[in-house]
Amino acid sequence: MFGVNVSPFLLSATIKHHIEKYREQYPAATEMLDTCLYVDDVISGADDISQALKISKDADTIMKDASMKLRKWNSNDQTLMKTWEYEGLETHPRHSENNSGVQSSKVLGIPWNVIHDYFTIDVRTARIGYIKTCHKKNCATISW
Numbered sequence: 001m002f003g004v005n006v007s008p009f010l011l012s013a014t015i016k017h018h019i020e021k022y023r024e025q026y027p028a029a030t031e032m033l034d035t036c037l038y039v040d041d042v043i044s045g046a047d048d049i050s051q052a053l054k055i056s057k058d059a060d061t062i063m064k065d066a067s068m069k070l071r072k073w074n075s076n077d078q079t080l081m082k083t084w085e086y087e088g089l090e091t092h093p094r095h096s097e098n099n100s101g102v103q104s105s106k107v108l109g110i111p112w113n114v115i116h117d118y119f120t121i122d123v124r125t126a127r128i129g130y131i132k133t134c135h136k137k138n139c140a141t142i143s144w
Contacts, residue, residue: 008039011039011040012037012039014066015033015037015063015066015068016034018062018065018066019033019034019062022062026058026059026061026062028051028054028055028058029054029055029058029059029061029062030062032044032055032059033059033062033063038108041107041108042059042070043107043108049077049079049080049083052075052077052080053080053083053084053087056070056073056084056089057087057089060089069090070089071089071090072090072091072092073089073090073091073092074091074092074105074107074114075114076114076115076117092105104120107119
């Protein structure tokens with residue numbers, strides 16, 4: 001079914017259907033999977049490390065039962081990252097941002113500084129001044 005324009009919808013519907021049987025057993029993990037899933041990325045948070053660890057392990061259990069693997073776990077908390085690795089969860093590799101040595105990652109394509117917990121968004125000035133008529137083609141190039 002992949003390659004069909006409705007594939008993201010089918011993936012989401014399949015996951016939602018699968019997690020329903022775990023609502024009572026793992027309420028926090030099913031809520032997270034139900035509300036924080038963006039195509040094939042889950043973006044969520046927790047109040048503390050123990051809560052994050054429990055939700056992530058429960059979510060991993062739910063998805064393993066569906067023969068799906070959650071991977072590339074990432075956090076701004078180094079203790080949680082090490083705990084995930086110890087528990088056998090695959091963590092997301094980190095890289096240096098602009099050779100500055102600052103650890104970063106990407107969330108939905110947006111660079112995230114995992115040490116200081118902030119996003120970097122490149123905002124460029126729109127070059128509309130020289131365009132007389134804004135056709136769809138011109139408007140699309142303005143947004144880059």
